[in-house]
Amino acid sequence: MKHLLLTAAATLLLNPVSAFADDLLSRIKADGVLTVGTEARFPPFEFVENGEIVGYSADIMDVLMASALPEVELKRLDLPWQGILPGLAAERFDYVVTSVTVTPERRDAYYLSVPIADATMAVLKRAGDDSISAPADMAGKPVGSQAGSAQLAALEGYAETLGDAPKVSTYTDFSEAYADLAAGRIDAVVNSLPNLLEAARQRPDIFEVVVPTFGEPKYFSWAGRTDEDSASLNALFDAELKRLIEDGTLAQLQEKWFGGAMNLPSALPTK
Amino acid sequence: MLDLLIDNQAVLIEGVLTTLGVSFLAIALGAPLGLILATASRQNNGLVRRSARVYVSFWRGTPILVQLLLIFYLLPAIGINLPPTLAAVVALACNTAAFQSEIYRAGLAAVPEGEVEAAQMLGLSSRQILTKIEAPQAIRIMLPALVGETLALVRNSSLISVIAVTDLTRRAQQIASSTFQPLDSYMIALILYVAIALALSAIGMMLERRLKQQEAH
Numbered sequence: 001m002k003h004l005l006l007t008a009a010a011t012l013l014l015n016p017v018s019a020f021a022d023d024l025l026s027r028i029k030a031d032g033v034l035t036v037g038t039e040a041r042f043p044p045f046e047f048v049e050n051g052e053i054v055g056y057s058a059d060i061m062d063v064l065m066a067s068a069l070p071e072v073e074l075k076r077l078d079l080p081w082q083g084i085l086p087g088l089a090a091e092r093f094d095y096v097v098t099s100v101t102v103t104p105e106r107r108d109a110y111y112l113s114v115p116i117a118d119a120t121m122a123v124l125k126r127a128g129d130d131s132i133s134a135p136a137d138m139a140g141k142p143v144g145s146q147a148g149s150a151q152l153a154a155l156e157g158y159a160e161t162l163g164d165a166p167k168v169s170t171y172t173d174f175s176e177a178y179a180d181l182a183a184g185r186i187d188a189v190v191n192s193l194p195n196l197l198e199a200a201r202q203r204p205d206i207f208e209v210v211v212p213t214f215g216e217p218k219y220f221s222w223a224g225r226t227d228e229d230s231a232s233l234n235a236l237f238d239a240e241l242k243r244l245i246e247d248g249t250l251a252q253l254q255e256k257w258f259g260g261a262m263n264l265p266s267a268l269p270t271k
Numbered sequence: 272m273l274d275l276l277i278d279n280q281a282v283l284i285e286g287v288l289t290t291l292g293v294s295f296l297a298i299a300l301g302a303p304l305g306l307i308l309a310t311a312s313r314q315n316n317g318l319v320r321r322s323a324r325v326y327v328s329f330w331r332g333t334p335i336l337v338q339l340l341l342i343f344y345l346l347p348a349i350g351i352n353l354p355p356t357l358a359a360v361v362a363l364a365c366n367t368a369a370f371q372s373e374i375y376r377a378g379l380a381a382v383p384e385g386e387v388e389a390a391q392m393l394g395l396s397s398r399q400i401l402t403k404i405e406a407p408q409a410i411r412i413m414l415p416a417l418v419g420e421t422l423a424l425v426r427n428s429s430l431i432s433v434i435a436v437t438d439l440t441r442r443a444q445q446i447a448s449s450t451f452q453p454l455d456s457y458m459i460a461l462i463l464y465v466a467i468a469l470a471l472s473a474i475g476m477m478l479e480r481r482l483k484q485q486e487a488h
Contacts, residue, residue: 037435041448048445051282077355078445079435083340087435090344175444179453202451 024094025232033073034065037093040078041173044198044257045099045117045220053078056257057097057222060116063249064240081173082148085110088225095233099220101150101192102268111226111234114241115219116250118262119192121154123210124199126181132188135214140164141187144177154215155190182206192220194258201259221268242266272455279446279459286442287463293356293436294425297363304364305371312376323372330369335427338362343434359431367424374420378413379405411482418475422468429464439463 028034038057040048046055053076065074077093088096088110101119102112125132132138139162145152147170159165169186171177177189178199189196193213200207222241224234244250251261276283311323330338342362346353353361382405390400432441443460447453 040445043449047449048282048442049449050279051285077435078432078437078441080433083433083435086344090347092344092347092435173444173448175448175451175453178451179447199451207451 023232024229025236028072028094028233029069032071033075034069034095035075035077035093036061036095036097037084037087038076038078038096038098039081039084039173040076040098041175042099042195043202044194046097048078056253057099057116059253059256060241060244060250061097063244064237068236068240081146085223088223091225094224094230095237096223098222099192100223102219102221103150103153106150106223107268109226111224111230112268113222113224113234114238114245114267115221115264116241117194117220117254117258118264119150119194119218119220120213121151121158121190121215121218122193122196122213124178124181124189124191124196124207125187125210126184127204127206127208129187129208132210134212135210136162137210138162138166138188138190140166142167142169142185143188143190144169144171144180144186145190146171146174146177150218151191154218158190158214178207192218197258219264219268272458275446275450275452275455276459279442282442282446283439283459283463286437286439287467289356289437290425290428290439291467293359293363293431293438294421294428296360297367297428298421298424300360300364301367301371304368306375308368308372309375309379312372313379327369327372330366331373335362335366336430336433338366339430339434355435358434359428359436363424363428363431366427367420370420370423371417374413374416375409377416378409381412382408411479411486414475414479414482418471421471421475425464425467425471 038046038053040046040053042055044055046053046057048054052058061074061076065072076097077087079087081098084096084098085100085106087093096110099117099119100106100110100112102115106112123132123135123138132141135158138159143155143166145155145168152168152170155166155168159168166188169177169180171180174189174191174195177186177191180186181189182203188210193209196207196209200209222237224230224237241250245264245266250264254261308323308327311319312327314320314323339359339362342353342365343355343358346358386404387400390404395403428438429440431438432444437445439460443456446459447456450456
């Protein structure tokens with residue numbers, strides 16, 4: 001009882017308005033702040049330039065906030081990928097605006113939004129490395145990906161189909177994997193195609209993308225919690241993203257950030 | 272590397288200020304807590320002494336990364352929801368308090384027993400003994416260790432980005448991933464950390480010299 005009272009008092013003190021509102025979306029509107037979690041190390045989707053988080057998702061959020069939540073301030077926390085989904089579950093933020101690769105396991109644990117981009121897997125190699133000309137050439141070679149990522153899972157799944165399994169190293173984020181590729185410690189990095197194209201575009205002297213892609217088509221989405229409290233916020237994001245896909249806004253932004261429009265469904269494919 | 276430094280100087284300065292701000296707040300909050308712990312571990316009361324020992328063992332014996340995650344992700348479960356920067360300060364303060372208490376304890380223990388006894392014989396009160404006999408000598412003994420602890424804390428603060436505080440290390444990581452030039456970005460961070468360490472050591476040396484002069488008078 002004493003604990004309950006203390007908790008209630010603390011909640012009231014810290015959050016005078018929200019203590020009485022009924023669900024997450026109405027609390028966000030009442031407080032005037034939407035807090036989202038982002039891993040701002042994923043160019044061109046979300047990265048930091050001059051101290052600001054910019055990129056494809058930042059542009060989408062600008063459009064979305066102006067039309068759906070004009071009175072609300074957007075607070076974007078930057079934290080490592082490994083803290084993103086746990087932080088969402090621990091209610092450290094209301095929603096995840098960072099590229100989450102859609103997997104069946106994640107669809108069970110989180111509410112994944114309408115897709116925001118194509119995430120099909122591809123391979124990055126050192127420029128001019130003739131020993132890798134297709135994904136299957138990774139067999140027996142040291143390769144890298146990000147710990148806890150769907151890309152790593154895809155790589156491990158694909159590795160099993162190769163006779164001579166690649167030696168997989170994992171990194172806290174893709175930047176370290178790219179650095180190790182440049183340093184020659186690994187021979188390939190597996191990530192989604194849009195990210196690899198950006199790496200090769202920025203450092204064409206060092207990196208080269210191996211075509212074709214491998215595995216099934218995959219998508220990036222954003223994520224919310226599955227509880228009832230979050231349902232109206234999830235619905236708001238879905239409705240807005242669907243509208244932006246259908247009216248061509250997302251295609252325009254893809255043109256701007258990826259150099260070409262992607263073919264996106266306006267809902268996630270059924271499991 | 273110079274272009275990278277010039278292009279990103281504003282955010283790098285912000286990163287340095289965050290690193291310094293969080294570290295100094297943690298040191299300042301940890302100091303009184305450390306003194307309380309040091310006093311408690313000298314008490315005759317077994318329960319007080321043992322509680323202090325358990326606290327010190329816990330915070331000295333577990334990784335800072337785990338301590339940060341504990342404060343940030345587990346405290347909300349019991350209704351305490353600290354914003355990222357505050358959570359970082361609290362975690363680092365709790366951590367440095369444990370280390371500082373050991374420094375204070377060792378410093379006080381280093382004052383020869385005979386001097387305290389002599390002061391008691393002369394009729395000095397225990398407060399006078401602390402302020403006139405023990406503290407002046409202990410401070411001189413403790414100062415190098417306290418400077419070392421401050422340097423250690425600045426280094427340890429490079430972990431706070433895991434709970435969404437954008438410190439110097441995180442800034443370097445952000446620059447590394449948007450420019451795809453990791454080596455240069457981390458080199459810049461390294462140089463800035465070295466500069467901070469040199470400045471702090473210089474301040475420590477200056478304080479030591481001043482204490483020595485006082486003693487000579």
